[in-house]
Amino acid sequence: MIKKLKEFLLINIGIIMVACGMYFFLMNNNLATGGANGLAIVINHFIPKVPVGIIMIVINIVLFIVAFIFIGSSFGVKTIYASFGISFAVLILEKTINLKGSLTGDILLELIFGILISGAGMGIVFNQNASTGGTDIIAKILNKFFHINLGKAVLLSDLSITVAAAFAFGIKMSMYAMLGVIINGFVIDAVLEGINMCKEVTIVSKEYEKINQFIIKDLDRCSTFYNGRGGFTNKEKNILVVVIGRREVGKLKHYITEVDKDAFITVSNICEVLGYGFKS
Template identity: 60%
Template sequence: MSLGDFFIIKKYKGGVNLKGKIKEFVFITIGMIMVAVGLYFFLMPEKLAIGGANGLAIVINHWIPFLSIGTIMIIINIVLFIIGFLVVGTSFGIKTIYASIGTSVIVSLFEKILSIQKPLVEDIILQLVFGVFISAIGMGIVFNQNASTGGTDIIAKIMNKFFGIELGKGVLFSDFIITVMAGFAFGPELGMYSLLGVILNGIVIDSTMEGINLCKEVNIVSEYSSDIKEYIVNNLKRGATLYNAKGAYTGDKKDVVATVIDRRDFIKLKSYIKAIDKNAFITVSNVYEVLGDGFKNIEE
């Protein structure tokens, strides 16, 4: 969804699209809350600036303590969006604006309602690990809905436009600069912990998105290929492709049924095949992203 949606009233084609949009914003909201919880309850009390607008806000709060971290996050995101619109263009969607500003607002509300005077535990490693895992899983959920929490993503796009730096490297470079600033503000030890948090954050986000999007590519050789195909199409409501194949050893001609389904449907399919043909030959591969009919829109 582009910025043009602010100015153009777009009618949804039926309730399915509207339901899908509501579902997207529900997941984004869940992700936002997780990011805010990981940040406020675990990372902020230890001054662990692991990049992004939230990490930068923690560092700035050290020098400007009369502004809360939540307020600084809101200011940073607004400023970055304005710069992004002027420099890069209208490539930031409504979902990203909602996620980035919303996360900042939730943190600000936590600061006003649930004041924390000290870390939950004395072990900084526990604070770092729990904070990173909770917030990174939240970020992964937000990213999976084709949104982002703003911050260094926008800086990376600006660097990409003017210097040709890849987006991933731009985000990593920006987060690294923030951890260096944290080192100057809070000392080299906290700076190194923050850098470790940046690395863990990237790993957990990637793992979360892979886990959410994980599907199974299934190829089935069976004498009952027609029945299996009908089960996939009519019961699982998924598509399938039939290939004509010839066995190298027997020379028999058979149909190979190929399909891509989620993990829950794979369990159902395997049980069905087991019930009708225990001699079926099945190969299964993990697929981490599927685009097209019935899955994620290729335009997103």
């Protein structure tokens, strides 16, 4: 129950971040940086009386109907919730906060801030095994019927929207939007890696048994032993490897230095871990 509530809370935080990044920085500058939101910004240019939030809702309804027909229901309830949640959040912002024009007058600055905020929000949503819908659905259809790699399919879908933006807002704004699409991919990857990042610690020590017991009992982690041979001493050695959270690295290093000041330790970044004690 607690896990579900945490998941629900994080998805909502992601939704709010995406909506705020869009409304305060991207929409007022006509930066159609891909996705259903980008397409909605382009359509709103030709039908200005219809709010972007309403257009996003209509686009998502159409896309989900297409998805049910061609893909099935595999994209999940959380994706439906997240995509419509963003649409409604944008609509609420449009109705409650009347923004006219750019906040700073600097398009590049607002593009960067808008992408950083919305991209981070998308990363949070993706980390909860959900999606923001939109071009993800188009990408899945392209992948299924034309066997295009998902990553390339998403990029192709988003870039097609930025090309459409050229007809609505001109080449300059279209190029800004393309830059935003590229930056957005890096931001999402960085957020996902940052959230899921763990540490792999490799330890060579004569007190490996004590260290192993500390890992199991105090850190509640599993470890693995390898047999090795020292290149200089030519002696047999036991190599202990463990994957732990970032906060646990300090505790482990402190304990190791207490029991064996001559221990050899390496620490590496691990982007994601699946299994006991981590994500299922």
